[in-house]
Amino acid sequence: MLRIRTRRNVWKNKKKWIFLAIAVFLLILFGLYRYYIYVTQDIRAEETTAILKAKQESGLVKVTESYKSVWDSVCWVIEGLDKENRPVMVWVRMEGGGKVKAGEGAVHQELLADGMSETQIKQKIQQEMPDADKMKLTPGMYNGEYVWQLFYRSKDHYYYQFYRFRDGKSIGGPFTLPNR
Structure with a gap:
């Protein structure tokens, strides 16, 4: 039996390819998103640990920004507000494995007004x-x-x-x- 190609059949075939291309594109986007999450999970976990420690050890109530500093040692600096709604900076020293450094001076807080903004x-x-x-x-x-x-x-x-x-x-x- 000979199949005659009509406009309807051609359009139907194009729709399938367009749908397939969109599905593949979305699948690739989802894969890239999951890869990004996987690659950054350690740094996000370390940041969360530093923020929790800053809240426990200092008067930090609200976090507005966090920065990772690596020079002599790893340190997270958490910027935010204290209980009295004053802007503060909290330095949290880290050690290997994303853990907060133990001992005195691991967490240090200063009011932003006491330093240079x-x-x-x-x-x-x-x-x-x-x-x-x-x-x-x-x-x-x-x-x-x-x-x-x-x-x-x-x-x-x-x-x-x-x-x-x-x-x-x-x-x-x-x-x-x-x-x-």
Whole structure:
């Protein structure tokens, strides 16, 4: 029996291929999403551990931001509000395996009013280094001190510079990253 191709049959066949292509695309998207979740699960678990420890050991009530700092050691800095609704920063030192470091000084809290805010430190940096470009500023630790860590570009080189959280004084650096 000879089959005659009609417009209806051709359109029906195209619909099947379109549906199949969409299903494959959605399946690939779902696979990429699951892969992302799998790859980032350790860092999310470590962040959650640090936030819980910060809430237990300090007056932190609400978390607004969290930062991971890796220089001499791993440290999570949790920014948020305390019981009296004041902005605070909490540093949580970590050790291997995503566990909070044991002992004295593992968790440290400071009111943002007692130190330099991100805006204040950025203004200071722009006054000191007007040619600095592509700046990224994050809180962290450097040689046991609580700092703002600046990553920036100047004249085709990339640098790290540290500023003490309490007074904004430059400490350590600038550290130059090698060119390619």
